[in-house]
Structure formats: structure tokens, C-alpha cells
Amino acid sequence: MSVSRDPLSVLLAERGFLLADGATGTNLFNMGLSSGEAPEFWNTEYPERIHALYASAVEAGSDLFLTNTFGGNASRLKLHEAQGRVRELNRIGAEIGSEVADKAGRKVLVAGSMGPTGEIFAPMGTLTHEVAVEMFHEQAEGLKEGGADVLWVETISAPEEYKAAAEGCFLAGMPFVGTMSFDTAGRTMMGVTSADFVKLVGKLAHPPVGFGANCGTGASDLMRTVLGFAAQGPELPIIAKGNAGIPKYVDGAIKYDGTPDLMADYAVLARDAGASIIGGCCGTMPEHLRAMREALDTRPRGERPTLEQITAALGPFSSASDGTEAPGCGDPSHNHGRERRGRRRS
Template structure:
């Protein structure tokens, strides 16, 4: 499996964020409060801190989950809410990423249990491992990209946390310990012993965080470099000096400029991951950002470093006259499309970055969702235009009738056609009650069947009322179908009505067993005759057993088979690889049954879509793939 974090490290040093806890304190949270409970009580505050770090130039942000294990949460009466607190922590980090539109990595932060292990303490290692496993599973379910273990002072406790992670996940692991002023851990371990022990556990990066400030951290790093014979990436995230109490406030003395000097020296030692711990602020991260950019000759755009080749805009402008490229290839070539959700904020950079990566991997079409789950996002039409003009990849616009009256719907279609966005997936849309504004007024002047009729009218040169629009449009019309729906009779009737209204192709909801689609298609043909249009099968690569259970039980329109659930359960820590394997097996069976696929990667992990399509045949001639 390809891990974006590991691929990013290969390109050079990476900048992480700074402190979360002291930022919450600076913004009004009292030190005796549970900082992780702020995920539930004041989520906007957590999102704001994440956002400030991203805009300061961080390429990796940590979830507000440092102390969100059962043992620490119990002291605040939250011991039974481990899953909720950790999942919310990931959700808030992802929210900040969506709002900024910048493709940062999200690390699940895991701190120590706060207990002393036996034989000195009373807690058995197996108990500690269970505690960490519970927290890590919740972070995985939320969709983290990697895990960071930080501020551990007991090597054996860190070992148990790493073993717990390896039991349930194959995500990259960063393991960091904290050292006292004498350069040793609380238990007396030296940096060379720490490096050797963690290297044997197969972690992906080893480092030091917290401790007593930048200068002692550099001394520890020098010893780590000398002991790092395996050339494992090193990380460093020190405190902003030693804290002092001034009145009723805790003050950290190291300035952003001092951290810039630290970053320079750490980079010269070969450190690959830089960030900050207690007392550091977005200003500290911005200062280190400038050092990294100066060293590697890049610049900052919208708060995050972007490689020069990723900033170059292609000259391709897709505004086809006549049939779209999709229409020309349907039924002649095996279609591969990947779904991208627009950001929740103003910056489309993450979506553009993902589309560019997919295009370079051979994907020819991008589906752009229209505020899925009734949550406010950047205009799907606007993103389609940007992707076509900046990436040079043809899009399929999901267009819902939920938010537009009959007049606005037709105006948007005219605008889409003029902008060259002419592949339309006609949808009714999720009701507002599912989303952020449950009291918003839905429109639904027409449903998806009515939208297909409007599109067909446009292709005949008329609007919905029969008035001329000057010339015939060239929309390629897609419709959705859910073969897993319990009420198959209604789904069959609606699909037939959509096809009768003039649809050109079908896109299914996610399917996890080809027989599900074959059974539905057989029932349709028995009642209405052959479908007569190409079908793109929905493929959703699963990430873990928890992810599978969540989708099956909580996401409308997604129903997994018992076999799929069982395979993900048995996969354990190899859930991501198993999810890709299942998707590839399904596609292999589907090659001679359907005319294409569209992949819905969860959590914006477009590299998973690349894994699924790698090596697939791209041509179809008289039903034979090549």
C-alpha cells in the first residue's frame, strides 16, 4: 500500500503543527479542564487552532486526542466516551482540512496513559495495551493518515502502544519520547537505547518531543543521529522553552525567531519531521516554515508549501463542442472515474492536488459531488470548472434538485454548458435534515427523473417550458441506481423512468458483491427488457472493519454483504490492504459485465483509488478488454 506520509518524507523535510493544549489554554480553557473534552463542548475552538496551524504552513496536523485514552478520560468522568472523543477529534481535524482546502496529513495523537507500569507500578503491560488499542481503533475509524505517539517517558509503555497499533493497523507510526535536562528519559534510557529499541519495533520515524526546549532537544538529536544506523527518519517537536508562572498565567519563553534557528540546526542534523510542543504557536510554525522554504526553494501558497511542479497550470481547456469525451468512450472503452468532494471552505487546493495525482495515474474522469449528506461545500460546478481548466481532466457533475427551483436549476445548467461542464449525474439529493442545516428549506420542484427530462429537452434545444434555447445542448446524462435498496420494486420503477426520460448511462451506489448488481439487472430485464445503456459500478474501498461497520449502519445508501464485513473483520491490522484487494477482485469480475467503474475513496485518500485501478485494462472493443 502507498502511504502519502512516507512518500512525502521521501521528498524532503516535513513541517508539523505546534501545541494544542497550550493553545486551548491561551484561548480560554482552564488548565484543570479536560482538553480532549473540548472536542465535544467547543468544537469550533479546536477547528480554529487546526486551521491557524495549516495557514501558518504546517503540512501535518495532530488530532486533539493526546490524553483521550480510557485511563486519563476516567478522571474527568469520560471513561465510557473514548470512541466518541477520539472520533470527534479526527472529524475536527478533517473539518479544518476541508475548510482550508489544503491537503495536509492528519496524525492521530496518542499520549501516555498516566500510569506507571509493573513491576515498579501496578498496571500490567497487557492492560495498557488494551487501553491504547481502544483509542487507536477509534482514531482509525475517524480516518487518520498516520499515528504519532508522543511525550512517552516509559519505553515499555511506548512499546505496548506500538504493539497495540500494529495489531489493528498498517498505518505509518511516529514514535517520540521525552527527555529530561540530562538527556535521559524518566526511566534513565539514553537516546541510543531509545533509537535501537524503537527501530526493532519497525516504526517509521523516531524522535523527541516536549522535553525542556530547543537547545537540549538538539543535544538529544545528535545522540540519536549517531545511533541511527538504519537511517530511520528522525522527528523533533520541542517545547518553547521551560515554562514559568507569571501571575495566573503560564509563560513559555522561546520566541518564533529562536525556533527558526532551531529548525535550521535540526535540518543540518538531518531531521525529517519538525514541529512544536507545549508553548508553541502558529507563529512558531510560520517561522520554521520560512526556514524550510528557503532551504528547498519553494514558496508558500495559501499557507502550505507546494512543490513547483504542482503549481504549474496546464494549458488544456476542456469546453467540448459536440459529444463529451465521456459520451464518446461509453461502451467503447472501460471507463474509470474517481469521486472528489468539494472543500467546505474557500480553498480548492486539496481537491485540485488530488485530481492532478489521479490524472497522472491514468484516471480520465472525476466525479464531483454536490454537497453530499446535505453539508455545505464549495459549489460542485465551480470545482468542476477549476478541475477541467487547471488540471485538464473531464468531470462528471453531480447535480441535485434539492437546492434549486425550476428556474435556478435551468440557469445552472445553461451556465454549466457554457463553462464546458457537460457530463451531468442527475440526482434528487439528500434531504437537509441529514446535514448541517436541518431546518433549511428543500426545493424539490422536480426530482431526478424530472431533471433528466429537463436535460433531454436542453439536448433537443428547448427549456422545460418548451421555449427555444437557441441551439441543441450536448449534455451527457447519467442517473444513479441503488441495487442494495430494500425496496427493489420502487428502485426498478424509478430506474426505468429515468432511462425512459433519456438517460445515457447509469452509476450505481457502492456494491460489494457483483451478484448484487447481477440480481438487480436480471430483475430489471425480466420486467422491462435490456438496460440499453452503459453501467458504471460504484466501488468503495474499505479502510478497516470499524470503517465497514460504520458505513453499513450509519451511511444512507450503503449496504455491505456479510461476506465483506467478515473479510474486513478477519483482516485485522491489514484492513486497508484487504479493502483494496476486495475492490480489485470486484472490478476484475465486473470487467465483462459493466462498462466502467467509479471509485469513492473515503477520507480523501486518492492514493487508494490509484491502488485499485493500477494495471486495469483501459480499452474495450466489441466486449473484449485489452
């Protein structure tokens, strides 16, 4: 498929920027999902709830929304003895999305969510490139069967896993975007910086149609990473999908402190920093999306924000470093992280 003709690129060219959706896990927990339960099972057990989740993003003004398939690969589903249901759960998750998009009354894209395997690549771990590609390809085929417009690889930490996901999407004949999570002092947990990521994407045999950052810590840190992307002058669209503030433990539950007003400011700052596909991650609810939509539609474009303007609007960074310092202060060749296992976008 020609990159210039894939549905995401076409819609982005028409509208100039796109509003993505918010959190999946946070919203599903509010609907009754239990900790440790596989959200993907709800695609068949409670399809009306997944329909409502998708519809809430569309009603709030999103131009695209992600399917409830983040942990829908064989490795993740094996934890629930459901590795044989990969195609089914992904297909149904996308089918529900297609139904919602068809009723939107405007063009809305269904993005097939694909999260990390949770495994560590050889030689440190046991996962090989070939097996990883097979897992991503299997998931991609299920999402394709269900009618996803684009595949959305997210919350990746390791370059090896990003490359495997890219190949799996290519084998399915689907366009994809791919984001990494820069949650360790400006780096991913496997040591990738914003500059490293731009170089990685630029060298892929099967590149994405957009790339960027999601999740991580707070919106301030994600904005600093977006500025790092933009400084490299990439040709591909940049994605910003930041958390709604910082998580806090309140009354026995995790709550995010980002208000709709804060997320509105974040959306505009992200656009002015160079992102053209903007959404929320953990803690981002429909009320946040509505505020983001209004801000993007009504506030004029501004100059690229400074770090001082970002912290003044969104709060302090979680670390002094953005991970891109000269050798001795954070050499990109040093691996300061370890691969996450079992983390789920929420």
C-alpha cells in the same frame, strides 16, 4: 500497511522534510481551557474551537497537525469519569481534523495524538502489557474511525509503554510514529537515552514510520538528543518537536520565552542535525510556526551543527550530561527517573 506506502512516508518522500504543528495545550488555554479540565471534552463541547486550532497550524504552513486527543485513553479519561467515551472523543477529534485537512488546498496530514497512560508498569506499578495494549488499541480505533492518516504516539518515558503503544497501533492496522521525552539530564524519566531509544525502535516487531523527541526542557536539550539519534545512523525519519524556549511564570500564567526568531533557528538546526519532521511542542504558537516555515523554505542546508553552535543560537543546555556517558558517569542500566503521572503536552 507497507511502510513505504503509508501517507506520512509518501508525503515526506515528495517534500524532503515536513513541518509539523505546535502546542495543543498552550493554544487551548489561550482559548479559555481551565487547568484540570480535559481538553478532549472540547471535541464535542466546542468543536469550532478545535477546528480553529487545527486550521491555525495549517494556515501557518504546517504539513501535518496533531489531533486534540493526547489524553484520550481510558486511563486518563477515567480521571474525569469518561473512560467510556474513548472511541467517541478520539473519533470526533480526528473527524474535525479531516474536515480542516480537506479544505487546506494542499496535502495536509491528520496525526492522531496518543499520549501516555499516566500509569506505572508492573512490577513497580499495576499496569500490565496486555491492559496497556488494549487501551492504546481502543484509542487507535477511534482515531482510525475519524479519518486520521497516521497515529502519533508522544511524550512517552518508559520502553514498556512504547512497546505497548506500537502493538496497539498495529492491531488497529495503522502506521504510527512515536516520540519520547528526554527531560531528565538527557534521559527520559525512566532512564532511556537517545542511543537506547534507537536500539529499542530497531528491535520492535511493529516499528514506527518515524521516531524522535518531543517536549522535555528547552530546544537546546532536544537538539542535543537529535544529534544523539543521528549518531546512531538510524534508517527511519527523525522527528524533532521542541518546546518554544523555557517556561517562566509571568503575571500569574506560564509563558514560554522562545521567540519566533529563535524557533526559526531551531527548525533549521534540527533539519541540519538530521531531523526530517520538525515542529514545536509546549509554547509553540502559529507565529512560531510561520517563522519556522519561512526559515525551512528559504535557508540553505548546512553542516550538522556542533553543540557550541546549538547553545549559541538557542541558549544553554539544562544539564551538562546528555545521558550517554560511560558507566560510572551515567550508566544506562541505572534508572534515575520515575514515571510521570498526569503530565500533559501543552
